[in-house]
Amino acid sequence: MIKAQNLTKIFRTDEVETTALNAVSFEIRQGEFVAIMGPSGCGKSTLLNILGLLDNPSKGEYHFLGNDVSKSTERQRAGLRKQNIGFVFQNFNLIDELTVFENVELPLIYLGMASRDRKQRVDEVLAQMQISHRAKHFPLQLSGGQQQRVAVARAVIAKPALILADEPTGNLDSVHGEEVMNLLSNLNGQGITIIMVTHSQRDAEYSQRVIRLFDGQIINENIKKSASV
DSSP, X not given: OEEEEEEEEEEEOSSOEEEEEEEEEEEEOTTOEEEEEOOTTSSHHHHHHHHTTSSOOSEEEEEXXXXXXXXXXXXXXXXXXXXXXXXXXXXXXXXXXXXXXXXXXXXXXXXXXXXXXXXXXXXHHHHHTTOGGGTTSOGGGSOHHHHHHHHHHXXXXXXXXXXXXXXXXTTSOHHHHHHHHHHHHHHHHTTOEEEEEOSOHHHHTTSSEEEEEETTEEEEEEEXXXXXX
């Protein structure tokens, strides 16, 4: 599904040049659950932005679903993103002015799905995430764990091949954090590929492989168990 070859990302200002990623290479197969770990500032978020087609590398190649997208335009990246990738963020990134139902529905509107089909799909996913009873509530009326369930629902609503999770339990207590990790693990069991950036060793235990970054480079990989599919 993913093949990165010598991915390099350099940020430049008038006076400073910073190498956030330095010739990073790896592959991720369909159905894997991969955790990316490392200290703050090691390049994890930069790598996730490139994998999520939110940014292009300065050098190197990134093959996603068989296509080299290293030099894609923003329009091309946006088209691939909305059809193939779901995002789960530490801060939930829900729209406060929209209800739970409307937040989850939004990606389907962008895809041009008919209203009746959208309602059926949203109802199904809210039920799957055990949050149907909050469909008419607004995000600020929910607990952190409930908000993250809504965020996961939004991430999977368009049936993506890949979910990118950036510290998905970072703002949750241990109980709600475990609930969210179990949700992600169940989704992976259904065949969805998951790449998760985390500082939590406990969360990384849910993955099949851990990639450790330091100063923009991969220092080791730990393969724990085989992929789901």
